[in-house]
Amino acid sequence: MKKGLLILLVAVLISVIPMRAGAVEVAVTSAAFKDVPTTHWAYAYVMEAVEKGIVKGFPNGTFKPNDPVTVAQFLQMMFLSMAEKDESGKLYWAKAQVALVPDWVIDSLYDPSISFTQGSPWYINYVKSAKALGVIREQQYDGRFNENLTRERAAWMINTLDGYFRGPIGDDYAKVAGPQFFKDLSRALDDYSRYEISKVALRGIMTGNNGFFNPTAFITRAEAVKIVSLLPDASKRSPAKVNLTGVPYSMVKNPGYDDGVFVFANAEMKKVYDTLRSSQSSFAGVTDSAFAHLGYYQNDEMKEKAFKQNFYLDFNDQNIYDDLNFGFTGNNYTISLGTNSGFAERASKPLNEMLAMIYKDPDPVKKLIDTAVVSSRDAYQVNLKKTFEHRDILITSTGRKFLLISIGAYSDM
Incomplete structure (x- = not known):
């Protein structure tokens, strides 16, 4: 009689989810499985998963911990x-x-x-x-x-x-x-x-x-x-520990999350990022930093609109809200420079500060960017490529009121 009751109970508890050909899981209420004793390294994890209904055992009282x-x-x-x-x-x-x-x-x-x-x-x-x-x-x-x-x-x-x-x-x-x-x-x-x-x-x-x-x-x-x-x-969890001695990195903001480690292409790029970030407070407007980008805005309203546009992925909003944005990912400095009236003017101080850190003579680069700003304001498309001090610089626009500027983080020597 007891044997018949046990068979009936197993039949009722058999899961409909196949684990592999010829095998099914069943709910198990016992304290352990025959093949997962209390000394097994995964015992606590197995029992927790079973209790939460994430997994089940098999009709013969096993868990089969080593099965794929x-x-x-x-x-x-x-x-x-x-x-x-x-x-x-x-x-x-x-x-x-x-x-x-x-x-x-x-x-x-x-x-x-x-x-x-x-x-x-x-x-x-x-x-x-x-x-x-x-x-x-x-x-x-x-x-x-x-x-x-x-x-x-x-x-x-x-x-x-x-x-x-x-x-x-x-x-x-x-x-x-x-x-x-x-x-x-x-x-x-x-x-x-x-x-x-x-x-x-x-x-x-x-x-x-x-x-x-x-x-x-x-x-x-x-x-x-x-x-x-x-x-x-x-x-x-036990996160693995990293030795970052000699590695060019900084802690950067991840909006809504804890700050994270960002590794730069070289020591120069880290220095430029750290210097610009520390001097953001002197900008004539408001600033932010996120994911190794530095943003500069006329006021809080423009900053908030830019955040919504970029982070909430509002593709219908084609307006330009940031005066200036520096990116430090990869082997190039990427710069977005607004060309609406007042944007480039407010951005001139941090932009010139950045150029002075990577060029011995930044004046030719400044002139090239100034020329591109005028062309953008006149609704001309811009597509300029030059080399200064062994660094390639590419400046483009598509008629919208901003320039995309890419400058090599390494001097090509």
């Missing part, structure tokens, strides 16, 4: 770990997670494609959610969602999703950090994969083992439950 996880299963686990039931009983983003997201990002989380429930096939809604957030690319895994997921591809997904809640990490920083963490980055698919691997280590979510990341190995069920325990709870 498929793309579909991992997507489901990630999204469920970030969700909770709302007042109506519907699963959606957990309030604690939403609270981490700045206003200019929040709309992304409420894309109508995002859902935490199963569809047909069972994983389709998690796939749509992942595509809406860029966690996976369109068609990247189409027809292959039941394939086992590699660690490097999981790193890409994790870093993208975590970026919404805790801010971005720059590629240049990841490029410096990765080789300090892992000896096997050369086995990764490409540079982008190497950057994503480095970023999840910097986030403290995937830190490898004894200096190896094993990028092409499959994510196991035990590894996956640990990841989805750390994903919603940063207090459990």
